[in-house]
Amino acid sequence: MKASAQLGSNLQSILVDMIELHLQGKQAHWSVVGKNFRDLHLQLDEIIDDARLFSDELAERMRALDALPDGRSGTVTTTTHLPAFPEGEIDTTETVALITVRLNTTVDNIRAVHDEVDEEDPTSADILHGFIEKLEQYVWMVSAENRTPRKPTAQDSTRPVGKA
Numbered sequence: 001m002k003a004s005a006q007l008g009s010n011l012q013s014i015l016v017d018m019i020e021l022h023l024q025g026k027q028a029h030w031s032v033v034g035k036n037f038r039d040l041h042l043q044l045d046e047i048i049d050d051a052r053l054f055s056d057e058l059a060e061r062m063r064a065l066d067a068l069p070d071g072r073s074g075t076v077t078t079t080t081h082l083p084a085f086p087e088g089e090i091d092t093t094e095t096v097a098l099i100t101v102r103l104n105t106t107v108d109n110i111r112a113v114h115d116e117v118d119e120e121d122p123t124s125a126d127i128l129h130g131f132i133e134k135l136e137q138y139v140w141m142v143s144a145e146n147r148t149p150r151k152p153t154a155q156d157s158t159r160p161v162g163k164a
Contacts, residue, residue, distance in 0.1 A: 008067035010113035018055035034092040
């Protein structure tokens with residue numbers, strides 16, 4: 001199968017976001033300071049590793065479809081959907097918020113092009129499903145660092161134990 005220009009463009013759009021997520025994750029990894037530093041530092045390593053693997057998997061899929069991936073730095077910085085990462089040391093709480101935004105932005109872009117990708121190439125769409133699943137898991141895990149527990153409501157107390 002040979003990718004259409006639209007399929008190539010959609011996959012390229014995801015590729016640059018994955019490359020940028022990897023790079024910004026690395027910057028966050030080097031810049032983070034504060035409470036729970038070590039845990040966040042290690043969690044960023046996991047995100048960085050997966051973003052790098054995902055970008056490689058996607059670029060290789062593009063080549064299998066005879067599309068040409070473009071991961072050059074100029075292309076990535078001018079076409080990514082991710083906002084620029086701030087410079088300097090960044091507190092863990094702010095780092096959590098910054099990385100959560102970048103993970104969500106990456107997922108939002110994948111979801112925005114998913115149906116078009118699926119229509120032309122279900123195999124590529126299956127790859128994207130795996131990316132979404134893992135990135136959304138990271139959103140939950142990273143953002144939980146800044147959350148506080150929800151307070152039970154009156155409605156919660158009227159439910160029998162074990163019932164949703």
